[in-house]
Amino acid sequence: MPISEPTVTSINGLAKPQASLVSTTCPYCGVGCGIDVVVKQGEQAEKPGSLQLSQLSGSSDHPANFGRLCVKGSKLLETNSNVGRLANPKIMGKNADWPSAINKVATTFSDIIAKHGPDAVAFYVSGQLLTEDYYVANKLMKGYIGSANIDTNSRLCMSSAVAAYKRAFGADAVPCCYEDLELCDVLVLVGSNAAWTHPVLFQRIERAKQRNPELKVISIDPRITATSELADLHLAIKPGTDVALFNGLLAYLAANNGLDQNYITQFTQGFEQALSQSQQWTISNVAELCDIETQELKTFYQTFCQADKAVTAYTMGVNQSTRGVDKANAIINCHLASGKLGREGCGPFSLTGQPNAMGGREVGGLANMLASHMDLDNPIHRDIVQNYWQSPTIANKAGFKAVDLFDEINKGKVKAVWIMATNPVVSMPNRDKIINALKKCELVVVSDCVASNDTIELAHVVLPATGWSEKDGTVTNSERRISRQRGILEPYGESKHDWQILCEVANAMGFAQGFNYSQVDEIFREYAGLSGAQNNGQRDLDLSALATLTVQQYQRLSPLQWPVNQQNPQGTKRLFTDGRFYTQSGKAQFIPLTYHAPEQLTTVDYPFVLNSGRIRDQWHTMTRTGKTAELTSHISKPYVAMHPQDATRLSLQEGALIKLSASHSNEQSAVVLMVTIDDKQRKGELFAPMHWSAMNSSHGAITSLFTDANDKISGQPELKHAAVALEPVNFNLQGELFIKHLPSMTVLRQCFEFFVISPFAQGHKVSFATNNSIAAIKYDLQLNLPRYDEWVSALNPHQESFNARSDGNFSLALFAAKQSPGIDDSWISHLMEQVELKPEELNALLAGVPDAAFSAGPLVCSCFKVGKNTINEAIAGGCSSVEELGLSLKCGTNCGSCKSELSQMIKQHQLMQPKKSKTLVAEQGIPLVQLA
Structure with missing residues (x-):
């Protein structure tokens, strides 16, 4: 039921409106999840007679999500506040009327x-x-x-997929539906970290694999991501080599009885030309160019070839390229050649990035x-x-x-x-x-x-x-x-x-x-x-x-x-079930394709490939999701991920700050990011998220590193492959400023050369680095923050700190050291809630050492605020599966976005345990190698 009228009860003879339920749609990714919102009015609202959103849940009857929501969708009420809203028109920065x-x-x-x-x-x-x-x-x-x-x-995000569909089908017509992700025998995810970017769809895939263990999931991505946790096979291909990979699959299908000749003859055109163009891509040639193991490649080709039903789902890793249209057409060619299109569990499926693209x-x-x-x-x-x-x-x-x-x-x-x-x-x-x-x-x-x-x-x-x-x-x-x-x-x-x-x-x-x-x-x-x-x-x-x-x-x-017409008044699940397409001939078109390298290639001076993308709990430029600590706690700072060997070669430690530059960039938009060492990266390649801007960071906006290189057909920019150089940046101090009332950007720039702003429960946290002294920072803040009337400082061998009160309440704390001290947000929130700090609390605050109650560690589960240390303790205590962690701590039991990370933590703990001998493992009947 999309909408219900408010119920009315009578109290003391007066009508009192209660709650109504409104069904709507999530405003984030292209999954299009249904949402049910409970709306209250009257006494419950801020203004008598006005409405208030009081509860939110996934719509159990919406076919996209069946009641599931990711963490971003489930936090919509928290991010829907009017803080930071534009209230009236402005002309040249001054308020104006509408006329x-x-x-x-x-x-x-x-x-x-x-x-x-x-x-x-x-x-x-x-x-x-x-x-x-x-x-x-x-x-x-x-x-x-x-x-x-x-x-x-x-x-x-989507224009290359559009152009490829039009070249092949004669229309921008996505042939699949979400059911196909569950009904296929093989699901190939290309350039998609769906566990983070389309988490509700990913949960549907997880459940499908639980119901049908024979379902094979293959992940193709230069990075090993949260999505890879579910995959039977992960191909960490060299960025930009997708056309060669799928040309090779087309050639393999032809050589290994993988073609549907009846489908090709009856419903398509141009097959011979496309096949001829792909013949050079033998398994060895593809493996060499894509920089992957021959056996892994052969397993992928065999699995796709032998499957009756296959879906290839792809998103930005395919589209955001100077050859994005060709990449998508290379995928479509393989589905046309094998007849895996226009029926249940089959098709090339472009997963949309935005809610209404x-x-x-x-x-x-x-x-x-x-x-x-x-x-x-x-x-x-x-x-x-x-x-x-x-x-x-x-x-x-x-x-x-x-x-x-x-x-x-x-x-x-x-x-x-x-x-x-x-x-x-x-x-x-x-x-x-x-x-x-x-x-x-x-x-x-x-x-x-x-x-x-x-x-x-x-x-x-x-x-x-x-x-x-x-x-x-x-x-x-x-x-x-x-x-x-x-x-x-x-x-x-x-x-x-x-x-x-x-x-x-x-x-x-x-x-x-x-x-x-x-x-x-x-x-x-x-x-x-x-x-x-x-x-x-x-x-x-x-x-x-x-x-x-x-x-x-x-x-x-x-x-x-759609289509919703006289022939299909209730809508249409799948397109092309009759083999009729919207081209001039009515037949699908094979596209002959040639591999071309990305345009932004590395050089001696700019030797690293930079990939960009999204993180789990944030959306685009964070103007909404960045409002709440519950979504920023998982990852609160812009970072660049690199392989451990690259970090060792550059003498970089976890958490170090590094400047990234490209041949065309300048100091106007300098990029400085925190180093994250990640063995899931390929050597020589980097990853950085795209969410940060000048509104919440001094140097976190990364798009200055990408050129105008774009696909000549679709015009879609190449945002997955920049060539960059790295340069370590050293500061005298790093630290965190916790403050209830955020100073202006001018004041922050005066105090800190580098900073990132994120919300926490009682205000804002400013993670900073500076060459200023602690005394200079304190002086600048005192000068610009007259509301703070009492300042207390402390110094110990490892850290400097100070805190301040406003109107008698503790509402500012700063901690600084040579390396960022990483103070727990929840501890500071707890202290700022107090009317009066106890002497032991003040001493702990000045020392920067929280008590044991605030040692949960970095947030992993945003829904239930479960930290890394708490989870590791549970794993060490015997929780050996994601399900057991959910029963013990509730993590992973709501939106499910953290389940891949929980699985990784369990595997990491198991790797740290003493290994059984191969002989013993074999005797116990455990296979040494589990192939897809």
Whole structure:
């Protein structure tokens, strides 16, 4: 049931509203999990009569997650606060009213278009928008302004997968559904750490493997990740060699009776050319190029070849490459050749990174497509869209893709840009160029729900948009499933929905006729109608059965997969079950492929390959997930992971600080990260997460290290393969500042040359490094923090510290030493909760030595706050499985995101135990080698 009315009881004769349940959708990754929210009103709320979200859980009847949530989704209530929200429009940093802001945007856009033409303006939008927002933005730009200069941050994650599907199938049509991950005989995960990036899907895979131990899971990734814990086989291939790997698989299938000749003949074209191109890739040639063992490679090929049903699921490790489209097509070629497509448990499955990347593609949110999966270069499609919209014009050529768009801004050819719900200064490659481009731009408009981020700092006009729990519309997940993301709370401050802001600007530009929507359901019906316009089964995207939904039906819309039309009124699980494709011939196309090395190659001066990605508990640039200590405790600092031999060669210890540089980068965006030594890295290769920005760190934003290198077909940047140099950075002191009221960034930069900010239960923690003395730091803080009226210092042989009170309460503590002392957050939180510190507590504080009650160690399980030391004690005490740890400590029993890490800890403990002799092991019947 998507939504229920509040129940009403009578107390002393007065009606008292109780709780209602609202079903909505998670705003994070492309899994598209359903969420049930309990909403209270009246006395429970901050304001009488207002609403309050009181409880949250996974929707047990949502087909994407069946009640499961990852740690990010389960903490949505904690991150949904109005702290840091943008409340009202701003012009040049000053508060403004809506009419002034709308007029500024509309007038400037109109003037620039009149002087320089429609291609002098652009929109840069986001997979965080709802489909209806996306639709209105695309309609305004392509049908009324008359340019295709609307691109999206989905260009950074999914555009190569889109282009590959279109080359092979004639449409951006994901053929699979989530059930296929559970029904296959072999699941190949390529360039995906699903355990961290798509954890709910990963849990479905885990359960499928428990139910069917014969299911083989193969992980292909340069890094051994949390996902590898589940795999029967892990191939740590050299980065960028995927085309050779899958060309080799195609050649192997042909040589080992792995082809489905009937399928090839009846439903495909171009096989002979693709096979000819792959013949050079023998097992030995592939193994040499990919830098993996021949036997491991042969096991992979044999396993895929002999399986009746196989799914290959892939994400950023495939897409974010100068050859991302070719990589995806190499995978698709193997599925076409073996007939593993269009049936249960089969297919090439692109796992979407963002919550509505697919919804944005549906409505034309990329610069090289029209709405409803129609093509810009097709005059019939242009006529269909323009006639349906009754618009004054229609774009007739592709606009600028993301990398090119910021190039054109930098050159002065694009003079106004409107950025919606994204933070390109942090997420786009070549950070310095993005900053310089926006500084040159005549008008930078940003609409967002946050008051500050790296991009907003460069905006001329900032418009407050609604956020999750306020936004109302639809999203589409990785399996083509449309779900409602329902508005529950009133918009914060003066914020408006993105589609409303767009309509107001359109009206002010003189386009009132096309943008007179009063409710979001009107937009959805129009979009659904367009998808069916002159379709007749010729286009994959068809929502025509939803074009006549009433307001009530839209409000209660249950999740379903497109196409949804007269033939499939309840939606469609799988595509291409009849072997009919959307190409001109109606047959799937094999693509002949040649291996090319990545563009950003290492040199003598820049000898390390840098890979980037996400960490378990964070989302994009941390504007939401970074709000709560429960999500930052697992990993609170930006880091660079490297192989132990590389660390030894550079004389680096765990926790050391190191500067990373690339041939094109400069001091404007210097990157300094903490070293993590990790034997799961390949030698000569590094990994760093992409979440940190200038809002929470001095040197943690890493995208300045990546060039503009991008796929020539899709335009997707190469964000997995930069060439960098390393240089150790030494400071006199490292430490932590715990403080209830965070000082300004100016004060922090004055005190510390290097710092990272993260929340903890009582305020903020600033992890720092500096060449300042402890006395100088204390002086600067005293000078800039007049609220603190009592300061106490201490000095011991290993550490210096001081603390301070504000209004009589302990609310500041600083610890510093040559190496960071690593003070336990929970201990400081406990002390700051006290009204008065006991003498022994003050002495312990000054010494920086917590008592035994605060020795849990670094957080592993965010849901139940279980630390590493506690878990290791339980393992040493006899817990020998993840299930036993769950029974003992509850860790791993909620969202499951930490289960892979728990498994690694158990294995590490077992490795440390005295080994049994091989003879004894053999006598006990335990196999010495377990093959996939």
